[in-house]
Amino acid sequence: MLVTLLAAKNRWGRSFSTCGSDDRLKETFARLLRECASSRDLWAGRRIHAQIDSSGLKSDIYLANLLVQMYGKCGSLGDARRIFDAIARPNDFSFNIIITAYAQNGAIDQAETFFHRFPRLNAASWNAMVTAHAQAGNLAKAKDFFDRMPGRDIISWNALMQASGEAATIFDRMPGHNLVSWNTILSANAQDWHLESAKEIFAAMPMKNEISWTSMIQAYGQRGHSEAQNLFMIMPTWNIVACTAMITAFSQRGNLQECERIYKSMPEHDAIASNAMIAACSTSGDLDQAERIFHNMAERNTASWNAMVAAYAQNGHLEYTKRDFDTAQCRDVITWNTMIASYAIYGHMAMAKALYNTSPAWNIVSLNAMLSAFALEGLLDEAGDLFAAMRERDVVSWNALLFGYGQNGNMEDARKVFLRSPRGTPCPGTR
Template identity: 35%
Template sequence: MELRTSTADEKNSPAFYAALLRSCARSQDLSTGRRIHRRIIATEHRQNKFLQNLAMEMYGKCGSPDEARRVFDSIPSKNVFSWNIMMAAYAHSRRIEDARDVFDRMPLKDVVSWNTILAAYAAYGQLDEAKVLFDKMPQRTVVSWNTITAALVHYGRLIEAREMFDKIVDPNAVSWNIMLVAYAQSGDFDRAEEIFAKIPDKDVASWNTMIASYADAGNIEKARKIFQTMPVRDVVSWNAMITAFSRTGHLQEAKVAFDTMPKRNLVSWNAMITAYSEAGECDRAVAMLGLMDLEGMEPNDVTIIALLTVCGSTAKVTQGRIVHSSISSKNRLVSHVVVATALINMYGNCSSMEEAWIVFAGMDERNTVTWNALISGYVHNSNTREAFMLYAIMNLEGAAPNLITFVAALDACAGNLALAQGKIIHGLAAAAGYADDVVLATALVNLYAKCGCLGRAAEIFHAMPVKSEVTWNSIIAIHASFGLGSAALRFFQMMHLQGEEPSGVTLINTLTAFSHTGLARGGAAGYLVSILIDYRGLLELDHFVCVIDILGRAGWLQEAEDLIGLMPFEPDSLCWMTLLGACKLHGDRERGTVAADNVFRLDPGNPAPYVLLSSICSSKKLGRTSNGDDHSSTPSVKEVEVLL
């Protein structure tokens, strides 16, 4: 094929300038679009109405309706296209009143004019006005019907949308798909299947909608059946199946679909990487980045963020560095604020704050989310002094804090026991409108309690109109940590009376409170057993270790040993170490020897049991043993068996 270059005449032709303006409009390249427009004005084509209309369209799509208006005003004899383009430019920038003004002043309106203003009102939620305009339309096309139907669907008015759809004389594929998507996304699969069955000529979008809908509902078998019966599949179909398999835990089948598909696009790669990321398969996810390079596929921010997220959540800093190196070596996205923030988050989660700081310091542009990521990283890694200093620097640089900033700063103050600074931040957060936020209030409870102001913490807690599980856990844990076990247990009882369901963490905190309170007080042992029976479904090995500790502290060593043998988990070294510590406390040499032997077996490199056993054997003081204790309130073996 002979290659030809553009001649000077071709480069000065209306067609050449038209192609350039359309390209700038598609890419929203306003700067280049302005230069091209200035160049056109300097030529004999400056009054070319076709180019003037395209220049208006370019400015409108680039978000500069005022520049579009200047071009519009310069056209001496405007045609209907000029009016429609100007109206669309205002609508694109959400200037609905200006768009309506243009519409009202139009000397001649065509169906496109009506559809444009109708779409503008519909897009920004002014459905009542949109319906008034729709009723006034002298002529409607299927586009008009689709526009109003889609708007009703988007804003959840499905009954009205169906009524509108049923009035369409000759619905096209778009019409059918609007209702199909509406029912599928609302979870009404009976009506979705009804619509799907009635579509006379199903296009690939209809089939893909059903696959995606079944995938979202976790119905992999129906998604698979639709996929297998499709007459024609496109890359979207394959991508939908990859997502369907991954969301339902069929990771291997997702990979088979990925390997089998005849053509992949960036969405395919992102779907597979996201599948590995959500499954915690960090190594496999990062390996996909290398395969992308081999196939010449460039990642985007979605790819990189998915990779960095799984590296952070699995604390695999080496893999995170590989991703970082990859985007740095090819200047890929590393300067993007969102990607750089994801890097900071990843390094923070991997306890590598020095590298997080290097990324932060190298950023040309930062936003509030970036500052939050670094501050939270320092708090997460118990570097609370650095976190508080960074918060102060953030304020000096004029960055606007948000709820996450205030919560992270309060956590930093709590870690530093910096009550005075915490009170200042409390005031600033309240002034910013976060006074009633449950997350902020929980951080305040934590701050005041850790700084010893338990009364103020309780006051904030009781004033909260809504309390989250984290709030309850915090107030219980704090009182338990101060040795106020009775108060912690009262908060647990209050939680139960208010109908809040505890979590495994709540039970750990409550059991810790029992450790501090002891079982000697009236009714404590029975209350402990009732809690364990009521919430047996939440119990894990950690909870049994706590109960062993409670029994051991109370001197009920026989019952603690019985529990180790009866619990539905294989005892680990911590269970036996807990019992061994109790044996040391109460001078039970025989049982301590059994516990130590089990620790030696399970954790032979641990020197602690030697020290504890030696201490028991050498102690001259005869401690109280389980055999000589008052067991009047001890939970019996039968009670222990019941809770298991």
């Protein structure tokens, strides 16, 4: 975006305001604002905004609407609101854009405020509210707006389908389908492990795009299915998401060589692709390569640090696990859980308990890690107390306690836990 901005500035001279044609200048500003919105480049967007203010086009409603849209896309709602409030006579586009800006950033109450202020509600306004509530998981509210719409279009139906747990029912009720509709129903089946249904939908699609192909490749890859590779090889154009899905699929099958081949063939790597490659190296025990990929990453996120901490933990290098945990620039509950579990697994119970007690957040994985550690070390009183205090338990929780009692010969308590466990909870070592 910076290159585009500088090129445009060079074209018009030292300042954009020196251009003689307002129409040509306005279209240049409009194009640059759309590019900023698309790339979420707030810094460049502010620079263009400053140029607009000094160009004599500050009061142009067309550019003002694009500024509201750009700030909304970049998550700067305060700026979006200030621009909107400065518009002397907001038009339909102005209202729809500010409603969408709030909705896209999860500020649903503010979006509804403008929705009710809008003197001429149209399909775009209603769709923005349906989509906002759908994305926030407020299915009842999304359906309420959908049902009250005076007229629905395919965008309305797609928004409701994306939020609903009854995608197939809504898909069948739709008066027509577009590519988004097909991709939504495909993704819903793929994510719900309905692989055969997803395969049938994919075959029936009248047209496909990268999202369609990637959804199927991910669905097969996550299940270790060889069909993922077959689809990948005939995919018309490989994208970064599909390549990442294949790295994960080959990693699950222990094929580091294929992971490396795909990773090296990619024209660019984002954090997700590099994180997947680090995990693949970890699975194969190639920690030197995992380190190289980590240190060559242009940007690292929390998942990147987690991948390295987990890599050393899974390969038995407690010292390096702690090193990366201590130096991690960002941590989340997964980082803490991995370190706690590492201490516990290698018998450092005092350090595991100390870290657990200082953790800023716990979840069931944290509790299960400590429960398993207590059980493994034969600390059955501590294990029983922790289990009793847990507000939520899963199959790992029940099995950890069963294992602890059984491993230490306390068969009567093991029997009591087994009889109390929810139906379908497997015993340790069973599948």
